Amino acid sequence: MKKIEAIIRPEQIEDIKEDLKALNIKGISVSQIMGSGCQRGYREYVRGTEVDYNFLPKMKLELVVADEQVESVVQRIVETAKTGNIGDGKIFITDVLDAVRIRTGERGSAAIK
């Protein structure tokens, strides 16, 4: 199992939702965050002085999927969320040791089916 953490532009969330539905991904968590990457958000000037580090609103998606699905999910997210402009976001993929479905107590891949 792998955890996919995708930080994307907020306005892409509707399309990504549709994509994930089409890929039959059942579980997803979405949060609203502020952040910036290498470009440090955007440049703002107050009375002629540059203000450092502006955060921009982004959306973070977190999903845990089976190893076989990782590539297809990542490709889909990249395809849909990409605009070609600075600020498109990042995807991080990490290993997941275990998962539990609280309602039934199932563990492992059964928990994320």
Added chain:
Amino acid sequence: MNHGDMAWMLVCSALVLLMTPGLAFFYSGMTKRKNSVNTILSCAFALGLASVLWVLVGFSLSFSGDVGGFVGNLNWFGMNFDDLKDTTLACPNTLAFAIFQMMFAIITPALITGAVVERMRFSSLFVFVAVWSVLVYYPMAHMVWGGGFLMKLGAVDFAGGNVVHITSGVSALVLAVLLGKRKNYGKISYHPHNVPMVFLGAALLWFGWFGFNGGSAGAANELAAHAFMTTNTSAAAAMLSWMLIERVRDGKPTLVGASTGLVVGLVAITPGSGFVPVWASILIGALASPISYFFISVVKNKFGYDDALDVFGCHGVGGIWGGIATGLFARKSVNAAAQWNGLVFGDGNLFMRQLAAIGVAVAMAVAGTLISAWVAKLLTKNIRVSRKDEELGLDISEHGEPAYPAFNGMD
């Protein structure tokens, strides 16, 4: 000059003006957060544009002279009027009348915007409102109140059920169809980002409506008190009626539902507020809600038009029901300006004329909207925002101004 009348009319004018910001909040609360500023400004800018247009040409075209029973002339350009003749509406003086009427000319185009929120370009809307006011509102005001042919026919519209609500409601439907559906239509029905704001707007509308209907008596007299009472009663009955419908259908009454219901009741009583007896206003309000509810939940889904905030469902349908109800329940004893009693009292004369007037309003609205939209398209190229802008939200794309800058929300 009667001081009481003048004071009343000026206060009523101020009340009606307050209805436009009230409408702005009512609508804005029901849209997505990312479109809040645009929704409010789409109503609010009418305060500016419609006021200036009224002073320059609107008052004249509505109430000066008569050209073919259809529209007035431009003799009173820039408020250069002599004295008002040839209208059934009383007034303390001509200027007070012009002020009061101006507030109606402001809110009517603002009503239309509810149907096209979240996808119409602001510059296009600006042009549309200017042209629509001239093509639809001023002729309708003239025909119904300014000595034009509907007034001569004997159809009645106490405070604007026809002139304001049917025209804006039907125009809204046409414009919504021209613009096309929003991207997520069918998947998400409504996405109110601020429910308390919806009620705030509805409350301001109710309060202001006492000026809208009460002031249409043109004087501080018994008729004004009568209109005040029918207005409140209809709103109250309609609010309860809507809540009952929700209780029965969904198990729970909602605040948005109660707010919508009361507005529908206010719309429905508008043409008859100074013509029907108070007991009739209970029926008018109580029936307004199920009728509108039916159009919003069944008819809209069946035909699939994206009238985003149900302007046609509430104002169009409510206004049509109100016009018919006036033809059913009007009493000469309430207001001598009615030449006949309503249908339930055994006389079909008024009823038939009401239907005719409704027909004319619908035709004007459809034709005027098509032309206005065409002009807007000519001058602004695209009347609908791009897909990207629709996703970003119109607050950013049209105004560069987020309503709640600290955060973007999914609401």
